[in-house]
Amino acid sequence: MNIEIKFLSLFPHLFRNSVILILYIFFGNSLFAQGNLVVHPKRIVFDGKKKIEKLVLSNTGKDSAVYNISFIEYKMNEDGELLSVKEEEEGLRFASPYVRLYPRIVKLGPNESQILKVQMYNTENIADGEYRSHLYFRAEQEKTALGTAAKAKEALVSVKLEAVFGISIACIIRKGENKTSLSISNMSYSKSKDQENLLLFKLNRAGNMSAYGDFLVSYVAPNNKVYEVGSVKGIGLYLPGSARNMRVKLNAPSNVDFKGGSFKVVFTENESKEILAEADLKL
Structure with a gap:
């Protein structure tokens, strides 16, 4: 099943809500959600069949949100914990040099969805094996409204705590026979x-x-x-x-x-x- 959703702000509010419901009904276990962001699918694997994959990003919240998408590199320990790493090592090769994505910044209104395209390129001469990076989706904080800073000076103490969350999904390139x-x-x-x-x-x-x-x-x-x-x-x-x-x-x-x-x-x-x-x- 291939459902392509473009800028859903072009459609009525009721239809946008229906699209979110359809994603849950048909894709269920392949959805990855945290906060108000829903991502489908929850991982991407390039195995030679296609060079372009698509992700559907959906904002299920009541407020508009801005998401910045980037790459992050992880190594997994024996307890399944993902640890951030900076350099490749034996058996761990990064996919990020061979993958590009667009757009890298997505703004979604309440109950809106948008397509993110992920493209593999320049892999003709890479060695057989697996290459992995993770796509990282980070919710951006809203910018301070005009006049807010001035009002804050009038208060003796002003403390504002805001939760900023991020989620990641694996992006994998596989070349050659799987012997696992x-x-x-x-x-x-x-x-x-x-x-x-x-x-x-x-x-x-x-x-x-x-x-x-x-x-x-x-x-x-x-x-x-x-x-x-x-x-x-x-x-x-x-x-x-x-x-x-x-x-x-x-x-x-x-x-x-x-x-x-x-x-x-x-x-x-x-x-x-x-x-x-x-x-x-x-x-």
């Missing part, structure tokens, strides 16, 4: 201090590309009845990392105490739902 393999290890079941049921395990990666997908956890009771007890969507394991520690909260069905039986963890590719890795833990 995944596995799940170190599975264990435990309870937290608050008596939450937790499943701990490690996702392992070997090969030349990053991995991205969804986890589904099932519990197979001693009577062989199967319950879906946990899920985590949109999990990435980025180069050069070879492992990511996972901690999944389990929802025990009524009259199920997780005694005996087994847990089954399945990791599937986000779009195709292809099984990338699976493992079992007997209790």
